[in-house]
Amino acid sequence: MVKINELTYNYSSGVQLNFPDFNLEKGEQALILGQSGCGKTTLLHLLSGLLKPTTGKVVVENENISLLSGAPLDKFRGASIGVVFQIPHFIEALTVKENLTLTQSLAGKSKDVERIKSLLLDLGIESKLNSKMNALSVGEKQRVSIARALVNSPALILADEPTSALDDENCDAVLKLVREQAKKQNSTLLIVTHDNRLKDQFDKRIEL
Amino acid sequence: MNILRLSWKNIKSKPLSSLLSMLLLAVGLSTAIILKLTEHQLTENINNTGKDVKLVIGAKGSRLQLVMSSVFQIDNPTGNINYGFYSLLKRNKMIKEMIPVSMGDSYKRKRIVGTNHDYVSLFAGELKEGVLFEKPLEATIGSVVAAELGLKVGDEFVGGHGMEEVLHSHDEYKYKVVGVLKRSGSVLDNLILTPVQTVWIMHAGHAHDSEYTLGGAEEGSHEEHAHEEVVEEEDSHEHHNHDHGHEHHEHVEVNLDSLLANVDPKDREITAILFPNLSGNAKIGVLNNANNQPNMMAVDPAPEIALLKNKLTPFVSIIIAISWFITIIAMFSVFIGLLNSLRGRKYEIALMRVLGASKAKVLVSILFEGIILSVLGYLLCLILSHSGMELIGNWMQNEYQYEFTGWIFLTSELTYLGIAIAIGLVSALIPAYKAYHTDISETLAK
Numbered sequence: 253m254v255k256i257n258e259l260t261y262n263y264s265s266g267v268q269l270n271f272p273d274f275n276l277e278k279g280e281q282a283l284i285l286g287q288s289g290c291g292k293t294t295l296l297h298l299l300s301g302l303l304k305p306t307t308g309k310v311v312v313e314n315e316n317i318s319l320l321s322g323a324p325l326d327k328f329r330g331a332s333i334g335v336v337f338q339i340p341h342f343i344e345a346l347t348v349k350e351n352l353t354l355t356q357s358l359a360g361k362s363k364d365v366e367r368i369k370s371l372l373l374d375l376g377i378e379s380k381l382n383s384k385m386n387a388l389s390v391g392e393k394q395r396v397s398i399a400r401a402l403v404n405s406p407a408l409i410l411a412d413e414p415t416s417a418l419d420d421e422n423c424d425a426v427l428k429l430v431r432e433q434a435k436k437q438n439s440t441l442l443i444v445t446h447d448n449r450l451k452d453q454f455d456k457r458i459e460l
Numbered sequence: 461m462n463i464l465r466l467s468w469k470n471i472k473s474k475p476l477s478s479l480l481s482m483l484l485l486a487v488g489l490s491t492a493i494i495l496k497l498t499e500h501q502l503t504e505n506i507n508n509t510g511k512d513v514k515l516v517i518g519a520k521g522s523r524l525q526l527v528m529s530s531v532f533q534i535d536n537p538t539g540n541i542n543y544g545f546y547s548l549l550k551r552n553k554m555i556k557e558m559i560p561v562s563m564g565d566s567y568k569r570k571r572i573v574g575t576n577h578d579y580v581s582l583f584a585g586e587l588k589e590g591v592l593f594e595k596p597l598e599a600t601i602g603s604v605v606a607a608e609l610g611l612k613v614g615d616e617f618v619g620g621h622g623m624e625e626v627l628h629s630h631d632e633y634k635y636k637v638v639g640v641l642k643r644s645g646s647v648l649d650n651l652i653l654t655p656v657q658t659v660w661i662m663h664a665g666h667a668h669d670s671e672y673t674l675g676g677a678e679e680g681s682h683e684e685h686a687h688e689e690v691v692e693e694e695d696s697h698e699h700h701n702h703d704h705g706h707e708h709h710e711h712v713e714v715n716l717d718s719l720l721a722n723v724d725p726k727d728r729e730i731t732a733i734l735f736p737n738l739s740g741n742a743k744i745g746v747l748n749n750a751n752n753q754p755n756m757m758a759v760d761p762a763p764e765i766a767l768l769k770n771k772l773t774p775f776v777s778i779i780i781a782i783s784w785f786i787t788i789i790a791m792f793s794v795f796i797g798l799l800n801s802l803r804g805r806k807y808e809i810a811l812m813r814v815l816g817a818s819k820a821k822v823l824v825s826i827l828f829e830g831i832i833l834s835v836l837g838y839l840l841c842l843i844l845s846h847s848g849m850e851l852i853g854n855w856m857q858n859e860y861q862y863e864f865t866g867w868i869f870l871t872s873e874l875t876y877l878g879i880a881i882a883i884g885l886v887s888a889l890i891p892a893y894k895a896y897h898t899d900i901s902e903t904l905a906k
Contacts, residue, residue, distance in 0.1 A: 293905050300814065302901040323818035330816015337904070341807045345473030354461040358816040363461070400815075404716070 253440050254299070254408055259308035261294055268306070272294055274458050278407070281431060281441040283450060286460030292444045295460070296412050299442070300333050301325050313407045325344040330359035334401030334439070336430065338413035340393040342385045348372070348396055349381050350402050359404045371399045375429055391422040398430050402437065411443040411447050415450065423449055445455075463821060467828035474801050478833060481794040485837030486844050487881065488787030489876050493845035494852065495779050496872060506532075508646050510761050512582055515743055517541065517750045517758045518732035526757070527764045530561050530732035533571055533647045533732070536623060537563050540729035543656070546766055549733070549749075554742040559734040559851050562659045565630070567619045567652060570605045572635075574656035574730070582736055583646035589613055590639030591745065596657040600639035602649040606861065611637050618651075619662065630662045649863060656730055661716060661722045758768050794833055796885035798826065800890050809895050810903040822895040830888025833879055838880035 254276040261269045269291040276282055286292050297303040299310055301317045309318045313332055320328055342351045352368045372378040375395040380388060388396065394414065401409050409428060415423040427450060434441040443450065451457070471478045510531055518526040521538030528535035546560050559582060562574030563848070573579070577592050580600070590613040593600045601611055611617065615637045620629035641648055738746065750758035809822055817825075850866030857863050864873075 297901045297904070302814065302904070324815055324818065326818045329814065335814055341489060341810050341811050343469075343811070344805075345469040346461070346466070350461050350469065354466060355815050357461050358812060358821075360816065383812075 253280070253313060254442065255311040256299070256309075256444060257309050259295075259298065259310065260306045261291070261298060261303065262306040271298075271460070272393045272458065276440050276456075277440065278440055279435070279438045280456065281454060282443070282456035282458060283454040284444045284458045284460060285446065285451065286444075287446055292446070292460060293412060296335075296410055296444050299408075300335060300410055301329050304430045315430060318392070326441050327360060331361070331404060332407045334404065334406040334409045336394075336397050336401045336409070336411040336414045338416055340390075340397035342393070342396070342400075344385050347384055348377075348384050348388070351385065351396070352400060355400050355403050361404055366415075368399070368403060371402060371433075372396075374433060375399055391418060391426070394418060394422070394426050395429065398426065398433065401430075402433050402439070406439060409439050409441045411441070411445075413447065414443065416445065416447050420449070423447070448457060463825045463830055464832075467832055470801065470805070471829055471832055472826075474797070477797045477801065481790065481797045481833050482837040482840055483895070484786065484790035485834060485880060486791045486840035488783055488785075488790045489838060489880060490845035490848060491744075491779065491783035491786060493841065494849050495776065495783065497845070497866070497868065498864065499776070499850075500870055501868070505588045505645075505863075506765055509583065510765055512736045513734050513761050514738040515735040515746060515758055515760055516732055517545075517735075517746070517756060520755050520757050523757065523759045524764050524768060526732065526759050527761045529563065530734065530835075531761055532565075533573070533651065537731045538738055539755070540564075540731055541733075541753075542726070543728040543730050544725065545753065545756065546730060546733055549746065550746075553743075555735070555738065555746065556736075557736050559736070560611060560656050560730040561732050561734060562656045562730040562733070564618045564623065565621055565659065565662060566623050567617050567635070570602075570609065570650060570652055571623060572599070572619050572652045572654060572659075574654055574659040576655070578736075579653065579734075580641070580648065582734070583644055583648045584644070585644050585648045586642045588640045588642040590637070592639055593654050594638075596655055596661050596720065597633055597635055598638045598654060598658075599635045600641060600653045600719045601637055601644040602641050602651045602653075604649040604857075605652055606640045612638075613637050613640060621662075633662060645863075650857075657720055659730075660728055661719055663727070664719055664723050677806075715814040721881060753784050781897055787879075789858070790837070791866075791887045794830060794884060795890065797833075798829060798888055799894075800893040801829075802826065802895060806903055809820060809898045810900040812899045814904070819896050822898070823892045826892035826895050827885060827888045830884035830886075830892075834880040834884025835877070835882075838877050841876070 255274075256271060259271040259273075263269075271291070284292060284295065294303065298305050299312070300309075301320060305318050309316050311317070315328060317325065317328065346354060348361065349365070349368060353365070355364050356363055369378065369381065374382060375398060377392055377395050380392060380396070385393070387418055394417070398414075403409070409430070414430065415426055418426055431441065443454075464782060508723065513531050516526055516530055518530055518537065519539030519541050525535045526538045526729040529537045543560070546558070549555055549558060557578055559578045559888045563571060565572040580592060588601075588603065591602070604613060616634040617637075618629050618631045618634055635652070635654065643649055735743075735746065812822055813819070846866040848866065849864065853864030853866055
């Protein structure tokens with residue numbers, strides 16, 4: 253399902269990063285661990301096609317995304333990969349519902365408000381459907397960003413330090429939600445983190 | 461949630477900056493449109509009013525002033541000429557039509573014009589109710605006069621001497637409204653029409669201290685004939701009165717007729733004579749004849765109007781330049797507004813790309829923002845320019861007795877929609893290009 257092979261990336265400064273090969277099955281949940289500066293975010297950008305690898309290949313759902321570019325790559329990413337960022341960012345001019353319908357339409361899917369409502373219900377923020385983004389707390393925002401990563405039922409969900417900005421209580425809740433939801437729709441989940449609170453909860457761990 | 465709606469939401473989320481851009485654009489374009497509306501109506505008015513007058517004879521003075529006062533009813537008259545000259549020309553078989561006009565009095569700032577029925581036909585005036593004036597002191601009024609002063613058939617009013625401010629009122633005689641004209645879009649709408657004899661009666665006894673005697677009484681060789689003619693005309697007028705005069709106002713009419721008969725021919729004055737349909741030799745003949753009179757001149761209105769238009773050109777150019785200046789500032793305002801708003805939204809642009817938006821889609825969304833702003837600016841400009849024109853029109857009507865309205869729409873206004881969209885596009889170009897080239901990975905990694 254997700255496979256990286258002899259993947260390297262050269263920064264413009266000349267520094268080269270080498271990534272260990274790994275392979276994830278469909279529905280598998282894994283952790284990528286590493287200290288700051290070891291290339292966690294770079295790997296995540298390589299996996300989502302935001303960066304082009306110098307050598308090696310990234311295969312997501314039998315698609316070698318290293319070979320894709322331009323609009324087809326954007327389209328593939330929108331439809332097959334959901335991303336949860338460390339700091340949740342949204343289109344501030346839109347409400348929760350509008351941010352999620354925009355996510356549906358940018359991925360080329362039709363607007364499905366029922367899907368959005370049931371997701372928000374699962375995440376415990378159903379009352380925030382029509383809220384402005386700036387009216388939400390950090391924890392609520394992170395839940396909306398999980399909803400955004402899940403709304404198109406992507407094959408792969410990538411999470412970049414999803415819990416590092418949260419307190420213990422929210423950390424547990426958010427982690428639990430994202431794992432449950434990924435499992436529910438059988439998406440592969442890959443969490444990139446240096447947050448040791450997560451370490452023991454995953455069987456599959458990849459150290460950078 | 462499509463891209464167009466997203467652009468709209470982004471504009472709405474920055475109401476002040478968006479409003480400023482729209483307002484600047486609207487003010488710039490409004491200035492240009494108001495100018496266009498004014499020019500259009502002025503030209504139409506000038507054409508409607510001036511096109512059928514081929515020659516004007518009046519007292520010596522400014523040629524333009526004579527045309528403005530006696531054809532367009534704007535300026536003050538240059539003075540008066542003796543009615544005798546009119547009577548003399550009446551004998552000329554080559555002249556088919558001539559219309560006397562006599563100004564100087566007004567009622568509540570509406571000009572009273574002594575004339576004949578041809579004046580009404582000259583501007584294709586039609587009666588809405590009542591009849592055209594026949595006897596002295598009868599008045600047929602224009603549609604605007606009727607509406608603004610609330611006058612109707614049967615009403616009476618007291619006129620006064622003077623056009624802008626009434627110097628003294630002629631309260632010994634009352635005008636009686638006998639007819640109201642339909643709206644014609646010409647000078648008729650703002651005038652009170654009455655026979656020229658009314659003016660003589662009003663000014664009997666006052667004539668010599670009136671300011672219009674300055675260019676008045678003629679001492680030419682045609683005087684003798686002229687007097688005879690006047691007397692003949694009075695006779696026919698008297699007969700006419702006898703036919704109708706027994707029903708009412710008999711007492712007044714007898715007085716009026718005797719009064720009229722007592723008006724010294726020297727005091728029988730008119731302000732100007734208008735000649736419709738005069739051309740060729742007849743025109744040259746009349747022109748020479750009038751110009752040979754010591755206190756008279758004949759003026760062809762067409763070149764005077766052309767001269768006036770030329771005089772206005774620099775002012776029009778200045779206003780056009782100002783409107784462009786404001787419009788260009790508006791363009792910068794849209795540009796800076798978009799650039800500022802995008803600076804804060806760099807992460808959002810990257811986010812859209814992660815969510816599947818192509819570079820082109822991001823580019824289009826920013827261009828849409830520019831276009832939406834400019835189309836809204838244009839709509840605002842339509843409201844501003846037309847209500848502004850209506851306001852200016854009301855002011856001009858009070859000031860110049862000339863009617864301008866904001867409630868007409870020209871097809872050329874649509875070209876300003878094109879200009880507005882072009883401005884929106886051009887000012888969004890650089891911001892859109894920047895968004896197009898956003899480095900997503902770098903932006904997200906920050």
